[in-house]
Amino acid sequence: MKVGVFDSGVGGLSVLKSLLEARLFESIVYYGDTARVPYGTKDKQTIIRFSLQALEFFTSHRVDMLVVACNTASAYALDSLSHEAPFPVIGVITPGVLATQNKLSSKDASILVIATKATIASNLYAAKLQENGFYNVKSLATGLFVPFVEEGIYDGKPMQALLEYYFKGFESPNALILGCTHFPLIAPALSAYFGKDTILIHSGEAIVEYIQNTYHLSTHHILHSLEFFASDDVDALKHTAKLWLGNLYMP
């Protein structure tokens, strides 16, 4: 089975890593719209337009399924993509909500959603959590973590100052939803800030669980092909892929 992984840039590599670890697919095509990244600061119509252009790419590559790794594209373009695509399209938001539900023992649990400005403005995480009975939900746009991760700043004083800037006044939640594919890279800093009792919800792990439960795919496939494409310089994407994926990288 051939899956496409779509992201606005390199962030979706954290989702790709989970898919590779789970060995759900024989063939994977990753496309990052790195020439136009980030999406999270941009308008809804722009995000939909860019996502539909990416769909043409995946259609021409004859994928059997498309994973939208980007939370912002999942928030705004999933309906349009599902409507146009001749294959299933899976976003990260519903899987993230289900994973949160599975990991919390009480509906009274406190949940903090962090994501880009656009994803938070969509209110989709909070709305879906409420549909599932969770009302103790706060949402916060923490978009500056994205360029920090892109610059390779995962900790140290600037990261500490940014954590305090965003989270001062917030109590440690029972669950923290990492509503942006860049955020797993700063999971250690977030855990250190909020403490070990806060459960972190990671889009990659959530989507693997969701695909397994929904499509009953086995998890012992041998990967035959892993291809990378980008709208900006693809070598820069491959360079980051090597760093993020480690020995899971296959050129």
Place this chain on the structure above:
Amino acid sequence: MKVGVFDSGVGGLSVLKSLLEARLFESIVYYGDTARVPYGTKDKQTIIRFSLQALEFFTSHRVDMLVVACNTASAYALDSLSHEAPFPVIGVITPGVLATQNKLSSKDASILVIATKATIASNLYAAKLQENGFYNVKSLATGLFVPFVEEGIYDGKPMQALLEYYFKGFESPNALILGCTHFPLIAPALSAYFGKDTILIHSGEAIVEYIQNTYHLSTHHILHSLEFFASDDVDALKHTAKLWLGNLYMP
């Protein structure tokens, strides 16, 4: 005379502000490629491609001159733009170098150039400064100031931490070239960090001086038309324009 002002996003508004204050033109068309901002982290070929697409826009708007406010586009695309355009195209780098030269009394003066990763990688500022006899030049990519400014963070603890992150170990230079249109917005923080003896070089002021000297335009024109266009939501650009331009804004 009708001038086009091209920027990757909202940063060029700081250059537009200088042009408005100088009253050099009767008509101004601003175009921000806000759907694809930032340019400063992207590949040379991508920057050239996007800039040539912007040129089509300005050609169709029949401008008499084009100001490339974006340092990154100036660094990589100016030759391509000048080659294709039926009107003069002026970037910010040569004007910035000339303004630096005019403000420094000695060729031994120390100069620090700060800009995006792409602009610094082009090495254009340093090379042109050397052509003009300045050899005590350091260059530093400080790209994270861009999303900080876009988020409206101009000072406070995260800005202080970022200043220290970038500039720890750097002595205060005689001149600091603000090689990115976003940086004039954090001029007070930069001045506070380096001290009052460091002269800040601002692309907007530099380009006004350059246009006056090169084209001998008078400075008492009445503005008849100021139009804003964007590849993302234009209302977001206009909103920022109102904030940055104050009473110079004309809808």
